[in-house]
Amino acid sequence: MRALLLTWALVASALILSAAQSRAQQAPPAFDDHAQLQDPRLQTRFERITKELRCLVCQNESIADSNVDLAADLRRQVREMLVAGRSDDAIFKFMTDRYGEFVRFAPPLTAKTALIWGAPFFVLLLGGLIIYRVVRQRSRMPIDE
């Protein structure tokens, strides 16, 4: 029983560590090559939304980070929609209507994407189950030392 607890504690700490690591890698980039929005609240939303949208020319960059013309055009679009008082959802819908779900880094949870969202939990469960069985089997073995 102690071995099982120890295993779970290790798994959990590894997960927390890796989550912290991935957050550290997403340090916000310097963002002043573009005009700031007057309203700081709009500017915050602008930065969050443009980080959430994929640049389709350089597909692993967000439109906040990319220097290509299309990203600049899309940043302009987001800025204009924010100033016009449109909601975040309306802006994301505008983008996915034109470019498809791929334009968002985080796909929404739908029946089609349930597998993507569910797979990590399923694999974690599977791994836990395997560890549980192995540990139980070993604890039944005679101690011969």
Place this chain on the structure above:
Amino acid sequence: MWKFLLPFAAFVALVVLFAFGLNPNRDIHELPSPLIGKAAPPFALTDVLDPTRTVSTATLQGQVYVLNVWATWCVACREEQEELLAIARQHVVPIIGLDYRDNQDKAKLWLTQLGNPYAAVPFDGDGRTAIDWGVYGAPETYLVDAHGRIIYKFISPMTQEVWEKEFLPRIAAARSGA
């Protein structure tokens, strides 16, 4: 028995996954357009060759047409130009050339020097129409039916082969259905 069957089943599953995922004929950068089957996003733009003329989706409505997105800065578009000229000579459908984020004078020069395959050349200098059409590069080529719906999108330079294999059958189908 399970000890052998389970890894073997996992192996087969992986092989099937890789067969689909690593197919060399599949371009992973190519994205399906969500606009297929939907109404072509409306635009009304001036013509590069004649600034007094307005090219709009409203005036194009009622006929099957091809919309080709190009620009003078686009290297692949130069390659494509000859193919487009050959396709235009067949007079199957009008080809509309959306001039994307370009310089009008350069575009004019390009069309007079290399030849003009287009029935009209709407000028999208700030790229707004291109955003509406979900353009993410040039060249891209759309096929629009007589009801004004986008029925096909091709990403990459057009070739005679693509024209015959992908466009002509769809044009014929769109016409017989209309």
